[in-house]
Amino acid sequence: MAGNSFTINENDPAGYVKREYPGADIQIEFSSCMGKTVLSGEYIFGTQPGGKGNSNPDYSEISERDIYIRNFRRGYLNLIQDFVKSGLSAVTKFDFYDPNAKNPKKETGIGGTGKGDIAWNTFGTGILCYINRDIRLTVYNDWLQNETSANLSGYDRGIADNVFTLRVQYSFYKQLN
Numbered sequence: 001m002a003g004n005s006f007t008i009n010e011n012d013p014a015g016y017v018k019r020e021y022p023g024a025d026i027q028i029e030f031s032s033c034m035g036k037t038v039l040s041g042e043y044i045f046g047t048q049p050g051g052k053g054n055s056n057p058d059y060s061e062i063s064e065r066d067i068y069i070r071n072f073r074r075g076y077l078n079l080i081q082d083f084v085k086s087g088l089s090a091v092t093k094f095d096f097y098d099p100n101a102k103n104p105k106k107e108t109g110i111g112g113t114g115k116g117d118i119a120w121n122t123f124g125t126g127i128l129c130y131i132n133r134d135i136r137l138t139v140y141n142d143w144l145q146n147e148t149s150a151n152l153s154g155y156d157r158g159i160a161d162n163v164f165t166l167r168v169q170y171s172f173y174k175q176l177n
Contacts, residue, residue: 020046035082043075048099050116068116070100087130091140096121109151118155119147126165138167 023044030037049067076095083089100108100117108117126140142163150156 019048021048022046033084035084035086037082038080039078041075041077043073045073045101046071048072050099068112070117071102073098073101089128089130091124091126091128093124094121105147106149107151108147108149108155109153113152115152115155118149118152121145134171136169138165138169140165140167 021044023042023046025040025042027038027040029039048070050070051066051068074095074097076093079092081090096119098119100113100119103113103117105119107113122142122144124140124142126138129137129139131137142165144159144161144163146155146159146161148155148157
């Protein structure tokens with residue numbers, strides 16, 4: 001990015017596509033009369049190569065010919081509360097991802113930017129229920145919010161992409177005597 005636009009760099013292609021992900025994480029755990037509380041979080045930032053339509057740092061393969069270099073920011077905060085002897089845990093999570101920190105918001109779609117530059121955040125909450133030693137039930141909902149831009153088709157308003165999860169997990173492991 002140079003100013004508000006992507007520019008072409010043909011001088012140093014090997015150094016140009018490097019990935020750099022500095023960051024920090026924290027995890028705190030303590031017990032009280034309510035039960036065990038776990039608070040964890042992470043913040044990473046750096047340089048991420050990607051295609052015009054994909055900038056996710058978890059994505060290891062770039063299939064497009066042109067490579068877009070972005071400065072990104074990503075983080076999350078989790079809170080898990082186990083309730084003593086109830087078999088229940090409450091989970092709350094907030095995370096965000098800004099794939100192009102140099103792109104002025106509301107200007108996505110200008111200067112070579114595209115859907116790979118759309119920022120989003122997620123708030124999720126749910127309950128985990130340990131029915132017995134082998135069965136766990138999870139009820140969880142994520143509310144997603146994406147950046148909007150009148151300059152990018154399909155992103156002039158928020159996308160309806162909230163996610164509800166109902167999951168039953170069964171452990172087949174049995175200890176042998």
